[in-house]
Amino acid sequence: PRVIPNIYSYENERLVLCDIGSINKLSKTNDVISDCYLNVVNHKTISLLKKQNVKKIGLSWELKDNDLKTLMNNNISKYSNLELPVYGKVELMIMKHCPISTNIENGQICNLCKKNKYELEDRNNKRYPICNDRCISTILNCNNIDRISNVSEYKNMGITNFRVELYDETKEETIKIINKLKQNLL
DSSP: OOSOSSOOOOOSOEEEEOSHHHHHHHTTTSEEEEOGGGOBOSHHHHHHHHHTTOSEEEBOTTOOHHHHHHHIIIIITTOOOEEEEEEEOOEEEEESOOHHHHHHSTTOOOOHHHHSOEEEEOTTOOEEEEEEETTEEEEEOSSOEEOGGGHHHHHHHTOOEEEEOOSSOOHHHHHHHHHHHHHHHO
16 A cells, blocks of 8 residues: 555565665565656656665656656666556645544545545635545546657657556447557567
8 A cells, every 4th residue: 555554564565666765775685676756757766766776766757758757768768677657647645534434424434436426626626636545645636647659759768567547437438548559569
């Protein structure tokens, strides 16, 4: 999970981690991948993660194409296990709080999030999905980021792994996304 109350003792596990403290503690005895929410945006962070024996480094959703080119030209391209998110709704906020139970059930554990979909609506009528897991809430962006058309360019830069995050896509939409990714990887 993205939010854990305590760092558990893991050994010989395969973990995706999104904070430096967990990586520092757990990379010695586990195969670790850094999540794209760690916000890796420069070569110094990549070097630090390589020294921590991180097997795959997730680059930040926030990297723009020009920033990515600069990063990859900074001798990082020789490190072949970088992952770039190319499709999905970005997590805007994650919190140990459930606005659904607070506003609907007076703070009681209610499991309403398992039965219904909830969203926050802003003043421009944009809707931001709220995902809930054991009363830990994640607010997602209202729009998908779609950089799949640029995958061949990213591949030429030296990026070898591409991340697709699906939220509420239909089976047909998912097939279309995967086919678009395959087409751009050729």
